[in-house]
Amino acid sequence: MPQTLSEKVWERHVVHRAEAEPDLLYVDLHLIHEVTSPQAFDGLRVHGRRVRRADLTVATMDHNVPTAPGPEDPISARQMEALARNCEEFGIMLFPTGHPGQGIVHVIGPQMGLTQPGLLIVCGDSHTSTHGAFGALAIGIGTSEVEHVLATQTLPQKRPGTLAVTVEGDLPHGVTAKDVILGIIARIGTGGGVGHIIEYRGSAIRSLSMEGRMTVCNMSIEGGARAGMVAPDDTTFAYLEGRPQAPKGSDWDRALDEWRSLATDPDAMFDEEVVIDAARLTSYVSWGTNPGQTVSIDDAVPDPASLEDATKRESAERALAYMGLEPGTAIRDIRPDTVFIGSCTNSRISDLREAAAVLHGRRVREGLRAMVVPGSMLVKVQAEKEGLDQVFKAAGFEWRDAGCSMCLAMNPDKLSPGERCASTSNRNFEGRQGRGGRTHLVSPAVAAATAVAGHFCTPADLGVDLARED
Amino acid sequence: MEPVTTITGTALPLDRSDVDTDQIVSAESLKRIERTGFGPFLFAEWRKDPGFVLNDLRFAGASILIAGPNFGCGSSREHAPWALEDAGFRAILAPSFADIFRNNCYKIGLLPVELPVEVVRRVMDAVLRDPTLQITVDLGARRVTGPGVDEVFEIDDFTRWRLLEGLDDIGLTLRHGDAIDAYEITRSEWLPRIRT
Numbered sequence: 001m002p003q004t005l006s007e008k009v010w011e012r013h014v015v016h017r018a019e020a021e022p023d024l025l026y027v028d029l030h031l032i033h034e035v036t037s038p039q040a041f042d043g044l045r046v047h048g049r050r051v052r053r054a055d056l057t058v059a060t061m062d063h064n065v066p067t068a069p070g071p072e073d074p075i076s077a078r079q080m081e082a083l084a085r086n087c088e089e090f091g092i093m094l095f096p097t098g099h100p101g102q103g104i105v106h107v108i109g110p111q112m113g114l115t116q117p118g119l120l121i122v123c124g125d126s127h128t129s130t131h132g133a134f135g136a137l138a139i140g141i142g143t144s145e146v147e148h149v150l151a152t153q154t155l156p157q158k159r160p161g162t163l164a165v166t167v168e169g170d171l172p173h174g175v176t177a178k179d180v181i182l183g184i185i186a187r188i189g190t191g192g193g194v195g196h197i198i199e200y201r202g203s204a205i206r207s208l209s210m211e212g213r214m215t216v217c218n219m220s221i222e223g224g225a226r227a228g229m230v231a232p233d234d235t236t237f238a239y240l241e242g243r244p245q246a247p248k249g250s251d252w253d254r255a256l257d258e259w260r261s262l263a264t265d266p267d268a269m270f271d272e273e274v275v276i277d278a279a280r281l282t283s284y285v286s287w288g289t290n291p292g293q294t295v296s297i298d299d300a301v302p303d304p305a306s307l308e309d310a311t312k313r314e315s316a317e318r319a320l321a322y323m324g325l326e327p328g329t330a331i332r333d334i335r336p337d338t339v340f341i342g343s344c345t346n347s348r349i350s351d352l353r354e355a356a357a358v359l360h361g362r363r364v365r366e367g368l369r370a371m372v373v374p375g376s377m378l379v380k381v382q383a384e385k386e387g388l389d390q391v392f393k394a395a396g397f398e399w400r401d402a403g404c405s406m407c408l409a410m411n412p413d414k415l416s417p418g419e420r421c422a423s424t425s426n427r428n429f430e431g432r433q434g435r436g437g438r439t440h441l442v443s444p445a446v447a448a449a450t451a452v453a454g455h456f457c458t459p460a461d462l463g464v465d466l467a468r469e470d
Numbered sequence: 471m472e473p474v475t476t477i478t479g480t481a482l483p484l485d486r487s488d489v490d491t492d493q494i495v496s497a498e499s500l501k502r503i504e505r506t507g508f509g510p511f512l513f514a515e516w517r518k519d520p521g522f523v524l525n526d527l528r529f530a531g532a533s534i535l536i537a538g539p540n541f542g543c544g545s546s547r548e549h550a551p552w553a554l555e556d557a558g559f560r561a562i563l564a565p566s567f568a569d570i571f572r573n574n575c576y577k578i579g580l581l582p583v584e585l586p587v588e589v590v591r592r593v594m595d596a597v598l599r600d601p602t603l604q605i606t607v608d609l610g611a612r613r614v615t616g617p618g619v620d621e622v623f624e625i626d627d628f629t630r631w632r633l634l635e636g637l638d639d640i641g642l643t644l645r646h647g648d649a650i651d652a653y654e655i656t657r658s659e660w661l662p663r664i665r666t
């Protein structure tokens with residue numbers, strides 16, 4: 001039977017299958033961080049259980065970590081200490097703060113070459129979908145499941161449906177990977193992928209760099225999907241080759257054979273399919289409090305009265321009240337107070353290059369706060385090697401250490417009530433970036449241009465011609 | 471885990487769609503390393519509004535939450551179901567749930583019950599009119615009964631059985647220890663392994 005990519009990866013991980021039971025799947029790689037793991041380790045201790053495969057488990061500190069010098073928050077410190085203790089006790093490799101390998105969990109896996117095609121990867125974090133960019137099946141799990149994987153290296157799962165999102169054609173000049181996924185979510189809605197694994201297909205997806213594909217897969221969960229995947233191809237293999245944890249020598253050749261066999265068979269069927277014309281995608285800005293509430297930068301804030309569905313209408317009304325926006329306001333007339341470039345969606349080197357290209361020789365608008373938080377310490381070092389930090393600093397951006405930072409405001413980087421932010425992160429939920437804060441999701445290019453202009457705009461509006469990199 | 475069989479009680483009508491996990495329990499409260507005590511953080515931000523339904527004493531003591539579509543979207547934080555559980559909720563009725571949230575609920579014995587949108591609307595309206603109305607969720611019979619509702623809901627056999635028996639998932643998996651051992655032997659050598 002012809003199979004899709006996700007079905008192939010799924011089938012290769014079935015440890016036990018029985019009628020009317022979820023499949024028991026083997027986990028190749030388990031990533032953990034300080035926030036969703038402490039109770040899982042406690043559970044192991046209570047039951048006298050061990051970590052079955054510490055050699056398939058990697059930990060980092062990212063959610064809580066301070067990204068600037070300053071007084072330590074004692075409660076966050078306690079959580080980080082708990083992780084350090086747990087990793088020590090159970091023999092798990094940890095990248096703590098201050099370690100050159102530290103960074104956001106979804107940035108360090110790929111960077112080390114640990115994230116590989118065909119793997120089943122789990123992490124107690126919904127943006128685990130990021131790793132699907134390599135053709136891995138990568139699922140976000142809760143703390144009970146983290147404990148389950150630690151104890152058994154397996155996970156019982158009901159097989160989700162398959163959804164093909166095909167983006168065909170050439171992306172217009174200036175349209176980035178972030179715009180692709182924002183455009184997809186604007187189309188399918190926040191519940192559009194529920195119960196499904198998305199496979200992103202089509203020439204526009206193939207044309208993206210690995211980092212761009214990670215940006216796309218990262219936000220699969222924002223469309224409600226269980227996971228997002230892209231079939232591995234030469235772009236994938238070129239990215240992986242030579243990375244510290246990637247297979248070497250004859251192993252590399254064996255791995256390549258295996259990886260090449262993963263692509264969806266030509267006559268395989270998906271449960272559902274959405275086709276998007278790449279040429280019609282533009283730069284997007286979210287206006288509401290969920291990622292589906294997104295429009296083109298050329299549009300205006302929609303009028304809830306125009307929405308037929310009563311639930312959608314009420315949700316839009318609430319969102320506009322929270323966001324302090326009037327229907328009909330042109331997106332370009334909205335003026336953020338803060339610009340945040342970072343998060344597991346857009347904090348990799350190509351994101352920073354994209355933003356720096358816009359900021360080169362320009363200044364952040366007077367009175368606006370702007371901040372760049374690299375996704376990992378290695379990204380930070382690389383950016384400094386390229387002089388990007390100088391570009392950011394000269395423009396008036398703060399240049400920080402790696403972490404989740406203002407993506408979820410667990411560390412001191414927060415918005416104040418009412419503060420409006422252009423953010424390259426993935427969630428614009430109420431209070432996500434700080435109590436009362438107002439988030440607009442955008443690409444790094446739009447974030448940078450907006451920082452300069454003081455209102456939402458594209459690099460092209462500033463006369464910058466970005467050669468499309470991803 | 472305690473077995474889940476029949477839940478009967480009054481309900482709290484939360485008439486909102488796309489209620490995300492950041493609203494259920496904010497990031498700030500995730501710093502706790504304990505498994506309990508998340509109840510006070512439930513909907514903490516919305517609760518600051520005196521008009522918010524959770525502050526309405528007529529609904530105090532509710533054990534069933536009624537909500538709009540796509541409940542629990544967003545993060546994988548199990549702290550969200552923990553907070554609902556800690557605040558006394560045993561079941562949630564909604565037209566749809568986010569996948570990870572639903573899984574997390576099943577793990578701790580909090581029952582997500584998916585019902586047609588018009589049925590949820592009917593129960594929501596009935597409860598808004600009369601907060602004393604009792605609703606019963608019978609897991610054994612897969613049935614919700616109450617004002618304006620007598621509806622069968624779907625739940626897979628395995629999860630239902632596990633909840634009814636109150637079984638520990640890890641314990642169940644460990645029965646397949648031999649299968650795990652056997653699978654492990656077949657894994658390719660070049661697959662990544664972390665050397666500390």
Ligand code: SF4
Nearest residue numbers: 127343344404407408
């Ligand atoms: S950067 Fe944001 S979305 Fe990504 S893992 Fe950190 S908190 Fe989660």
